[in-house]
Amino acid sequence: MASEQPQQGGIRLKVRVNGEQHESVVDPRMNLADYLREELRLTATHVGCEHGVCGICNVLVDGQTVRSCLMLAVQVDGKEVLTVEGLAEGGKLHPIQEAFIEEHGLQCGFCTGGFMMAICELFDRNPSPSEEEIKEVVGGQICRCTGYNAILRSVQNAAAKMGASRS
Amino acid sequence: MKSAPFEYVAPSTISGVLEILGQNDPDEVKLMAGGQSLMPLLNMRLSRPALVLDLGRVADLDFIRETDQGVVIGAMTTKRAVEDSELILREHPLFWESTVAIGHPPIRNRGTVGGSMAQADPASEYPAVALVLEAELVAVSARGERTIPADDFFVTYLTTCLEPDEVLTEIRIPRLAPRTGWAFQEVARRHGDFAIVGATATLGLEAGVAVEPRIAVFGAGDRALRFPSAESLLAGQPATDEVIDEVAAQVAAAVEDPLDDAHASADYRRHLAGVLVGRVLREAAVRAAEASTGA
Ligand SMILES: Cc1cc2nc3c(=O)[nH]c(=O)nc-3n(C[C@H](O)[C@H](O)[C@H](O)COP(=O)(O)OP(=O)(O)OC[C@H]3O[C@@H](n4cnc5c(N)ncnc54)[C@H](O)[C@@H]3O)c2cc1C
Numbered sequence: 123m124a125s126e127q128p129q130q131g132g133i134r135l136k137v138r139v140n141g142e143q144h145e146s147v148v149d150p151r152m153n154l155a156d157y158l159r160e161e162l163r164l165t166a167t168h169v170g171c172e173h174g175v176c177g178i179c180n181v182l183v184d185g186q187t188v189r190s191c192l193m194l195a196v197q198v199d200g201k202e203v204l205t206v207e208g209l210a211e212g213g214k215l216h217p218i219q220e221a222f223i224e225e226h227g228l229q230c231g232f233c234t235g236g237f238m239m240a241i242c243e244l245f246d247r248n249p250s251p252s253e254e255e256i257k258e259v260v261g262g263q264i265c266r267c268t269g270y271n272a273i274l275r276s277v278q279n280a281a282a283k284m285g286a287s288r289s
Numbered sequence: 290m291k292s293a294p295f296e297y298v299a300p301s302t303i304s305g306v307l308e309i310l311g312q313n314d315p316d317e318v319k320l321m322a323g324g325q326s327l328m329p330l331l332n333m334r335l336s337r338p339a340l341v342l343d344l345g346r347v348a349d350l351d352f353i354r355e356t357d358q359g360v361v362i363g364a365m366t367t368k369r370a371v372e373d374s375e376l377i378l379r380e381h382p383l384f385w386e387s388t389v390a391i392g393h394p395p396i397r398n399r400g401t402v403g404g405s406m407a408q409a410d411p412a413s414e415y416p417a418v419a420l421v422l423e424a425e426l427v428a429v430s431a432r433g434e435r436t437i438p439a440d441d442f443f444v445t446y447l448t449t450c451l452e453p454d455e456v457l458t459e460i461r462i463p464r465l466a467p468r469t470g471w472a473f474q475e476v477a478r479r480h481g482d483f484a485i486v487g488a489t490a491t492l493g494l495e496a497g498v499a500v501e502p503r504i505a506v507f508g509a510g511d512r513a514l515r516f517p518s519a520e521s522l523l524a525g526q527p528a529t530d531e532v533i534d535e536v537a538a539q540v541a542a543a544v545e546d547p548l549d550d551a552h553a554s555a556d557y558r559r560h561l562a563g564v565l566v567g568r569v570l571r572e573a574a575v576r577a578a579e580a581s582t583g584a
Contacts, residue, residue, distance in 0.1 A: 126305055128298040128313075128340055150297030150341065153328070172290040173329035180395055186369070187395040191290075192328040196297060197345060240395065261480055262393030 137198045139164065140208030148195045154188075155179045157195035158205060166206035166235050170264070177263030178236040181205050187243045204242070206235035217283040218242065218276075227276030229267035236263045241277055250281055292331035295319075299343035303350070303429065306456055309342055311431050315453035318342050322365060322404035325396050350403070350458060353377060359464040360384075364403025364457045372397060381462055383471040383489065384422065387414040390473070393481045403457045406442070409449045409512060411548065412483040414475070416443050416513035417505040421471075421491050424462045428455040436461075443512040466501065469493050470577025472569035475508070476561055478552070484508045485553045488565035492528070494577040499528045504536075504570070509544045509562045516540050519566075528574040537567035 125133075132147035139162060146161055155172075158164045158181065170178035172191045179190040182204040209216040218238050221227065228234040237260065244251055244259045251259075256277045260270060300306050310318060319338035321327050322345075330336040344350060350365035353374050360380050362371065371377050371388045378385045391397060391405070391414055405415040406426060419426070419439035426437045428451055442449050451457065465471070475487030486508040493500035502523045507513045519539045526532045541563030549555035 125298065126300050128296040128309065133297060149294070151292045151294055151331070153292075153332070156291070172332050174325060174396065177393070177395065186398040188399055189325075189395050191332065192324050192399065194297070194324070194328075194341075194343075196299075197324075197343065243394065258480070259394055262395060 133196050135196055135199045137201060137203060139203045140205060146195075150194065150196055152195045153191055154181070154183075154193040154195050154198060154203075155190035157198075158190060158203070161195075164205050164207050168232055168235060170233070170236075175264070176233070176236070177240065178233045180236040180239040180263065182239055182242060185243065185246060187240045204239070206238060209238065209242070217287065218245075218280045221276045221280035221283060222273075225272050225276040225279050227268065227273045233263060233265045233267075237265065237273055241280065244277075245281065245284060250285060251277075253278075290332040293334050293337040295331075295338050296340045297343065298340065299346045301346045301348070303347060303456070303458065306342065306344065306347060307429065307431050309340075310454050310456070313340055318453075320344055320407075320456065322401040322407070323367065323399040325392070325400035326404065326408045326410070344456070355380065356461075358461070360462045362402050362460045362462070364401060364406075364459055366402050368392075368397035368400050368402065368405075369394070371402060380464065381422065383473055383491065384418055384462065386473045387418045387489065390414050390475060390484075390487075396481075402460055406460060407449060407451060407457050409443050409447055410483065411446055411510060411512050412485075412487075412508040413513070414473075414484070414487060414507060417487065417489050417507035418473070419443075419460065419462075420505040420513055420515045421489050421503040422462050422465070423503070424460055426457060427459045427461065428457050430455040434458075440515065445511045448512075465491065466493055468577060468580040469501075470573035470575065470580060472572035472576065474565050474568050474572070476565065486558050486561040486565060488562065488569045490566070490569040490573045492523075492570065492573040492577055494528060494574060494581060497527050499523045499526055499532075499574070502536075502570070502573075504540060504566055506540065506544065506562045506566065509547050509558045511546075511548075514544065516543055516566075519543065523570070528570070528577075530571070533567055533570045533574070536570065537563045540566045 170176035174189045174192045181190045317339040321343045350363045352363040354361045424439045471491045473489045475484035492502040523536045547555040547558040
């Protein structure tokens with residue numbers, strides 16, 4: 123647990139990831155991306171630039187998108203983390219994932235998880251975003267394959283799917 | 290990438306923070322706010338503190354409050370909280386507008402107001418806006434508290450007047466005079482990137498004449514720059530295109546030693562400073578005119 127006095131070596135950490143409670147002892151310098159990948163073996167969170175620019179390592183912490191390379195693992199103590207692995211429910215893909223497949227929102231797939239997590243937060247704040255509002259969020263990650271148009275269409279498709287399932 | 294080893298502490302009170310700073314050599318300690326500038330430096334080992342002192346659990350530094358004089362923002366308030374604040378949108382639309390120009394949503398979810406002020410990146414939006422809004426920054430240390438006008442706070446590249454044992458606690462933004470027009474513009478290669486150059490201004494109009502104009506530019510020099518001589522050239526003059534062009538030209542000429550790097554040449558930055566100051570003054574004048582006709 124994060125403490126009032128300096129700690130070296132292992133720090134105890136309790137965190138809920140994709141609904142599952144985990145307890146670990148981590149080195150203070152371990153970032154959240156490495157914790158998810160190396161400690162929890164949740165390797166769908168990819169690591170790109172490792173200094174916050176590319177957005178590929180995005181995950182949700184208490185519902186907010188963060189660059190997991192720019193957060194320390196110890197900082198998610200007591201919090202709720204959602205990664206790409208947590209999107210599908212009971213073997214059924216999330217509408218955002220289905221939409222990416224239908225619209226060819228990915229080619230190599232390396233960046234895709236980062237986009238999906240940012241889009242999750244977008245829909246949480248705004249279930250029917252305008253094209254401008256989608257671009258603002260999509261523009262926060264880097265994709266070197268699609269040219270973004272297919273991603274934009276994926277988000278619009280997902281918004282339609284999710285709207286339909288709500289009504 | 291993996292940062293060099295460090296010890297970690299996350300006190301929950303300001304007194305706890307000062308106590309830790311007192312027990313350690315402050316030069317060996319790095320305060321962490323949102324980490325959106327510090328984490329890249331740690332990952333790349335450009336910063337190798339012995340101790341990271343995380344301010345993330347100090348709830349007393351996370352607030353937005355209205356006072357008789359204006360608005361006070363706690364240093365640990367995230368940019369996202371500013372973006373979502375009705376109070377800021379209503380009282381300080383300029384501060385709001387500059388907030389959504391910073392990075393991307395995930396950066397604003399973590400990055401703080403105090404962190405951007407303390408980081409003092411010359412291309413950062415907040416320092417320039419703090420200058421035109423004549424904000425004050427409050428810092429505490431074991432030696433006490435001091436209030437620093439924005440004009441004195443930003444020193445040079447990535448350098449403020451804060452001492453290593455001082456912690457920035459809040460930013461006080463005085464209320465704008467009634468009917469003040471404002472504007473903010475920047476040029477970046479992509480939306481969300483650090484600006485190549487940006488400009489911001491506030492301005493009142495009385496019978497078409499400029500009152501108390503304030504002008505600042507970021508991304509052009511070693512820090513956010515304010516231009517008192519251009520401001521006095523404009524004050525008392527009618528805010529016509531001709532006058533504004535003259536003021537903008539004076540700003541461009543006054544940028545000392547503009548940055549020259551891979552993103553843009555010094556000449557281009559000087560040119561942009563003039564163009565953007567012209568634009569923000571025109572826009573601020575329109576807003577001021579609308580405000581005085583009650584539109
Ligand atoms: C992809 C990306 C894009 C970005 N784009 C922009 C942009 O367009 N414009 C922009 O302005 N910024 C941008 N940033 C930087 C971002 O805004 C940072 O959040 C900000 O510069 C620092 O705030 P922070 O809270 O993250 O501070 P940290 O990174 O935690 O700290 C920054 C520095 O300030 C010191 N510090 C922090 N808080 C205090 C305090 N209370 N008292 C004393 N010292 C303190 C720290 O010790 C450290 O030296 C971007 C960052 C990324 C990763």
